[in-house]
Amino acid sequence: MMRAAIHLVLAGTVTDPALRESIEDDLLEEYRERAEGAGRPAAVRWALTQLFVSFPDFAGLGATGSAPCRPFLGASAFYGVLVLVVALGAGLSEFAIRGATLSGYRPTTVGTLLVSVAASGLAGYLVALVASRAPLAAALGFGTVCFAIGAGALALGELAVDGWYLGAWGILAPVTALGGGLARVRQRLAARAR
Amino acid sequence: MTGASLGDFELAVLLTVAALDEGYGAAVRRDVSRRLGRECTVGAVYTTLQRLEDKQLLRSFTTDPTPVRGGRSRRCYELTPLAHKVLRDARQRQGRLWEGVSLTVKPT
Numbered sequence: 513m514m515r516a517a518i519h520l521v522l523a524g525t526v527t528d529p530a531l532r533e534s535i536e537d538d539l540l541e542e543y544r545e546r547a548e549g550a551g552r553p554a555a556v557r558w559a560l561t562q563l564f565v566s567f568p569d570f571a572g573l574g575a576t577g578s579a580p581c582r583p584f585l586g587a588s589a590f591y592g593v594l595v596l597v598v599a600l601g602a603g604l605s606e607f608a609i610r611g612a613t614l615s616g617y618r619p620t621t622v623g624t625l626l627v628s629v630a631a632s633g634l635a636g637y638l639v640a641l642v643a644s645r646a647p648l649a650a651a652l653g654f655g656t657v658c659f660a661i662g663a664g665a666l667a668l669g670e671l672a673v674d675g676w677y678l679g680a681w682g683i684l685a686p687v688t689a690l691g692g693g694l695a696r697v698r699q700r701l702a703a704r705a706r
Numbered sequence: 707m708t709g710a711s712l713g714d715f716e717l718a719v720l721l722t723v724a725a726l727d728e729g730y731g732a733a734v735r736r737d738v739s740r741r742l743g744r745e746c747t748v749g750a751v752y753t754t755l756q757r758l759e760d761k762q763l764l765r766s767f768t769t770d771p772t773p774v775r776g777g778r779s780r781r782c783y784e785l786t787p788l789a790h791k792v793l794r795d796a797r798q799r800q801g802r803l804w805e806g807v808s809l810t811v812k813p814t
Contacts (some may be wrong), residue, residue: 534731535731562747570749570752572753573752573756604791
């Protein structure tokens with residue numbers, strides 16, 4: 513379980529396979545030692561804390577040496593998305609409590625949402641492709657604009673689609689846009705490593 | 707003086723690698739945490755190790771497979787000749803800074 517969690521986080525951030533394997537082994541070694549000494553719950557807490565706090569650093573570890581702005585971008589993107597998701601989660605919960613969510617369910621709108629979210633991911637990738645100097649920041653910026661559009665439309669109340677759609681899109685668009693940006697960054701790093 | 711400048715944490719990591727027999731990531735993290743008296747994260751240690759490698763103060767190599775890791779090897783770090791020079795310079799600089807300093811409390 514913990515091995516899978518560590519592997520997942522590192523596979524999504526560290527692009528150099530040798531370095532990734534090395535970090536994974538180090539984390540697992542310390543995890544096992546702590547599990548034997550302090551117990552499994554304490555070891556799990558330690559490992560999860562390490563993964564959470566180190567995420568921006570892992571994102572900044574490149575395959576071809578460190579660029580000065582990469583750790584900053586990784587950290588900004590990670591915490592930016594985190595704050596955004598928490599804020600949106602709180603906003604959407606309130607929206608759901610008011611009972612507007614499920615009453616507006618329609619299959620056609622679900623299809624539209626899926627297409628919109630996929631488009632956000634693709635747009636995030638393209639934005640990162642164009643803004644090659646700061647791809648993650650650009651993708652996150654694009655996602656934030658998507659969120660602002662969704663939130664603005666909700667606030668104005670002049671909805672051509674169901675209200676829940678805008679809420680869901682507002683949450684998913686920044687995440688998928690950033691995902692598209694990350695895909696572009698990883699692709700570029702892998703190409704550089706070759 | 708050399709061209710390479712060192713931050714506090716970089717110096718701590720470099721000294722830790724110098725002190726360890728086998729300077730691999732987990733061992734460096736544990737030892738540097740003990741030396742600094744605070745828990746250092748894996749990410750911070752690896753970022754610093756990579757930065758020091760970029761500055762050509764460390765070089766990494768892979769050990770033979772070890773049974774502790776189920777037959778997998780470790781990525782270890784060792785100091786380069788440039789790092790030895792940088793550390794000597796840092797020590798001399800520290801010494802000069804402390805010259806003539808007395809921390810005894812004078813009665814008021």
